[in-house]
Amino acid sequence: MENVASAILLIARTEVQVTRTYGEGCPIALSLDIVGERWALLVVRELRLGPRRYRDLQEALPGITPAVLSKRLRELEEYGVLRRRELPPPAAARVYELTGWGAGLELVFQALARWGVRSPVLPLTGEVSADSVMLGLRTFFAGDGGPREPWTASYEIALGRDVYRLRVEDGRLTELARGPAATAPEVLVRTTKAAWQAVLDGAEPLDDAVAAGRLTVTGDLKALQRLVEAPQRVRTRPAPAG
Amino acid sequence: MENVASAILLIARTEVQVTRTYGEGCPIALSLDIVGERWALLVVRELRLGPRRYRDLQEALPGITPAVLSKRLRELEEYGVLRRRELPPPAAARVYELTGWGAGLELVFQALARWGVRSPVLPLTGEVSADSVMLGLRTFFAGDGGPREPWTASYEIALGRDVYRLRVEDGRLTELARGPAATAPEVLVRTTKAAWQAVLDGAEPLDDAVAAGRLTVTGDLKALQRLVEAPQRVRTRPAPAG
DNA sequence: CCGGATCCTTTCGGATACTG
DNA sequence: CAGTATCCGAAAGGATCCGG
Numbered sequence: 001m002e003n004v005a006s007a008i009l010l011i012a013r014t015e016v017q018v019t020r021t022y023g024e025g026c027p028i029a030l031s032l033d034i035v036g037e038r039w040a041l042l043v044v045r046e047l048r049l050g051p052r053r054y055r056d057l058q059e060a061l062p063g064i065t066p067a068v069l070s071k072r073l074r075e076l077e078e079y080g081v082l083r084r085r086e087l088p089p090p091a092a093a094r095v096y097e098l099t100g101w102g103a104g105l106e107l108v109f110q111a112l113a114r115w116g117v118r119s120p121v122l123p124l125t126g127e128v129s130a131d132s133v134m135l136g137l138r139t140f141f142a143g144d145g146g147p148r149e150p151w152t153a154s155y156e157i158a159l160g161r162d163v164y165r166l167r168v169e170d171g172r173l174t175e176l177a178r179g180p181a182a183t184a185p186e187v188l189v190r191t192t193k194a195a196w197q198a199v200l201d202g203a204e205p206l207d208d209a210v211a212a213g214r215l216t217v218t219g220d221l222k223a224l225q226r227l228v229e230a231p232q233r234v235r236t237r238p239a240p241a242g
Numbered sequence: 243m244e245n246v247a248s249a250i251l252l253i254a255r256t257e258v259q260v261t262r263t264y265g266e267g268c269p270i271a272l273s274l275d276i277v278g279e280r281w282a283l284l285v286v287r288e289l290r291l292g293p294r295r296y297r298d299l300q301e302a303l304p305g306i307t308p309a310v311l312s313k314r315l316r317e318l319e320e321y322g323v324l325r326r327r328e329l330p331p332p333a334a335a336r337v338y339e340l341t342g343w344g345a346g347l348e349l350v351f352q353a354l355a356r357w358g359v360r361s362p363v364l365p366l367t368g369e370v371s372a373d374s375v376m377l378g379l380r381t382f383f384a385g386d387g388g389p390r391e392p393w394t395a396s397y398e399i400a401l402g403r404d405v406y407r408l409r410v411e412d413g414r415l416t417e418l419a420r421g422p423a424a425t426a427p428e429v430l431v432r433t434t435k436a437a438w439q440a441v442l443d444g445a446e447p448l449d450d451a452v453a454a455g456r457l458t459v460t461g462d463l464k465a466l467q468r469l470v471e472a473p474q475r476v477r478t479r480p481a482p483a484g
Numbered sequence: 485c486c487g488g489a490t491c492c493t494t495t496c497g498g499a500t501a502c503t504g
Numbered sequence: 505c506a507g508t509a510t511c512c513g514a515a516a517g518g519a520t521c522c523g524g
Binding site: 022023024025026027028029030031032033034036038041042045062063078079080101104105107108109110111112113114115116117118119120121122124125126127128129132136 | 264265266267268269270271272273274275276278280283284287304305320321322343346347349350351352353354355356357358359360361362363364366367368369370371374378
């Protein structure tokens, strides 16, 4: 009898999948049921620029344990935020990628990022992944900040071993992806994550970084200047909010 | 010696206030350190339309326990998201209200709400507070949805005992607050939360609700028609996303 | 080496009762 | 009314192990 009870309990456990929920009809609460668990949004964040393997996610999220990562991936897949895909034999690997709906979290990330940088009490300290640095460029890219000289250019930016391709058309960032540019870009940058971030933050003028050899530019330096000046400057440590 | 060690440990525990953190320099991770804990964003949500008492929050968040609510309020106050304020003697009470920075989470809420309603797997079932219903009006209010006939009107809408005042100017929702209108509004609505939501969702035409007596209108019915048609219609249960 | 599963400990959240 | 105290189950953290 005891075994039967245990078996029933086990079945109930594995089938019903009673994830805890806020149980509200509010769409905000529903969203939080889906991506409000610890680590969930950070897992999704890591997929914003394309598919990643389990191992990539583990490395990008220092502190997450394998058990938690597996659980989040399973849940997010069930909810339709991401999907699991097996790459064909040449590069046989299992990757996770966002669904169309999952990619719709972009505005949530941008809103969170724009809000977080204005924190009056907590400082922005700690490591930032190369992906996040490049995505910060997109998040804070001008567009609301008034009229801006429109320009068009293509970029390939290497932060250490991480290479990205960008395209600006009429002053709008229309492409941002991992990997080298398909055709020869107008600007080629080779630098480190730290140096690139310093330039973006306005901590070091682009010219200085180039002169000091911390940043190597091939091609149209002026176009690069426009790019790094495009993001709206952000106060990292503003005055206390009222 | 053992007591001394315990005492030191205790002091360290209570003073350092080691809240768990993702420890990243990414502004998204920082935001989640602040409002990513369970219930935190829902507590903030309840303050979007103005100050609330502890008791109000408890009622609006069925399922939250007093201990957790207290902890969240303490943390959010420390982080500068909300502040505690004592109302003067006439209505002596302790209320919680958002700081200016805390109110900046508005875009996060709107992004989450717009995303959540498109969930391909989870349905929007459960209770919705009167506040959330009214805020949904703001979140989905047209503005991106193409050109729309601009109009101006003031409203007072009573959902049961909850009364709200609204103002639309040139087709934009410029005011939404708890409490009756200061001056006589052009439209006065008296209905229930359920009936109002049905009309907003498009489940029941406004005229039918009025005819059936589920909704009483005093004043400019045409202006009310414009208001309930303004929010972009939302699929509650859309086709599975790719 | 990749993609996890398992085990154990610690922390957090949920339920209920109780107090200034 | 505005919380705190207590107890317990669930989730997360940390380390190790396993199958392909």
